[in-house]
Amino acid sequence: MGWGDLGVFGEPNKETPNLDQMAADGMLFPDFYSANPLCSPSRAALLSGRLPIRNGFYSDNAHARNAYTPQDIVGGIPDEEILLPELLKKAGYINKIVGKWHLGHRAQYHPLKHGFDEWFGAPNCHFGPYDDKTTPNIPVYRNAEMAGRYYEDFKIEKNGESNLTQMYLQEALTFLQSQHSKDQPFFLYWAVDATHDPLYASKPFLGTSRRGLYGDVVRELDYTIGKILSTLISMGVANNTLVFFSSDNGAATYSKEAGGSNGPFLCGKETTFEGGMREPSIAWWPGHIKPRQVSHQVGSLMDLYTTLAELAGVDIPTDRQIDGISLVNTLLTNTEKERPLFYYRGNQLMAVRIGPYKAHLWTWTNSIEEFNKGVNFCPGEEIPGVTTHNQTDHSSQPLLFNINKDPGEKYPIRSTTAEYKQVIQNIMPVIKEHLSNLKPGKPQLNFCDPAVMNWAPPGCDKNGNRCLKAPPSNLKKCVWDH
Template structure:
């Protein structure tokens, strides 16, 4: 999802009323970044609080243009990394991931081996269909059990874009929150839906409802789902005890199938690039009774900050035996402070750019591939 996909960030069709309301009731971050313009490294950075070049979750070169088949990937998040849910367990939290894991699909990388107590979703994106024995369709898990596969048990119609996955993920979230409220146990919910990732999908009730084509339909459904989750927290009487943060793992893809590309607002380029369109993300913090309504921050923020901020909320300290790149945003969110820090733009293991304050320096603009340079 891109910086310009939400009405609160200037999208002219104003088709995200729930996320816009979330922003009006909370704090909008205008200068918030992912740690990589690609899915997996940014998710690893969020859960470890560390740059991909530190946690080992990166490609081996700066361009990495070649596509990949998920079943061929053998790596995953190293056991040496401490993930956020592992640490939150120390404070008595129950942790659930819903949706896309994307940090390794081999058994040793399973999210329940890395701090999560529950999982409903897939180890990778909904690529496919493959329909062959060598490369079967991507599996869907409930905890340790595989409960089906994309395109077989969990249908995705590539012609129409119809799929019911976001509704399934929404219900999982509502049920988990209800269960935790009933047990009076603190919880961490990582709701990692992937409807705006090509091939884009939306459920039947949202198809054809947006001015922006299929991608807009998917955004509308995500918006509706976020609204239902926030209202559920309010109805259960736990919204003032629940910190919610909405963001994305990379900028919107601009070169995609017809009507499947998003908007990065006024910023250059998109996913897979370290220009602003590839790494600056929509970001909203919501915590009724704590965050003053209508806040707007120009703090340079990062998905890695969610690691340190979540630990702070739980009364925990980040591990001291490793470099943590994420900072605690609570002074920014609750007191309106600004913290001086740089933003590093990596593509693979190459440092492409650095932002400090109002200035950004590009060291390599990735105008040519390694193959072209070698000719």
């Protein structure tokens, strides 16, 4: 989902009344980011509070390549990472994930092995449909065992009709009501994926948006957020519940009308330009967050780790670098704290933001070969020397932008100016310190093998035996085009 997909961020059709009201009742974060321009590393960072280069959710098979967790990935979230639900369990929280996990689909990487008590959703994205011969359909899990597969038991029709989002909503509401009835503190990670291609929405929303199918999906997502918030209010626990809405990466501009909007920002998903990592973010906590607040705190999804740990009264690990900062003071008093923001693509630090300034050490959209085949990460936004189709090293003289004045990253500040010299003088020591202290984790996204795909997930032998025969192992290095 993109920064520009919400009415409150300027989407002209104004089809997100519930999210817009959530912002009116809470705090809007226009300067909030994911830790990566792609789904799996971003989610690993959110749950670990650590950059993907530290938690292992990257590949070094090739330089500066985005990597994620398709069906044939061998790796997943390492056991040594201490995820947010593991921290919250220490404070007595019951934790549930609804929707996409994407941190490894093999059994040892599943959510219930990493702090979650309940799960309804899938380990991978809803790609398909397949023939179950060369590629199995993705399983949907009920806790530790599969409950069926996408396109078979959990339908997504060719016209985009599916009840999945409504099912995910009901899972959320049932969980909230159940925990409330027990007076039990809860953490719900509601990770729906309907805005990811292939798009889907339930029948009441199909054809209702001025934006086409993508707009239908956003309208249903907005509706479900409204239902969750109203349920918290009706249960009388809204004043004791922090709700945070965001996205895992920017809109997929290469999908054109089916990919959403990143508003004024350059490019989108897969890139470390603003459109790839700046996210539509809202915090809601009646009685604690004053209504109609706008915070220009430079925030990251990794900050949720530190913030929620502090609010729950549990200590964060001290034996490792945690990249998230606490936003408690920001939420309660709208204060700002300056901090650097690091933009990674695979194993490469691509850019750094400090205050209003962003310095690009490397630029790259995608290869010219891929671009010539019609894959464009920056449609209509080609900027000479900035949206490069070769990996371009600017580290000796970074490209510098003031992204408050120039959110589209169109006008580099000339290196001969006093402004450039002063800002770079401040930024370069931050980069040097970060890289000198960096201890990369073992890359988890280097190896692929068709034998580890979702052929026979736990529980596949029940309800009619949905297990499939795996092919022989063929372990090899994954190829990441982007």
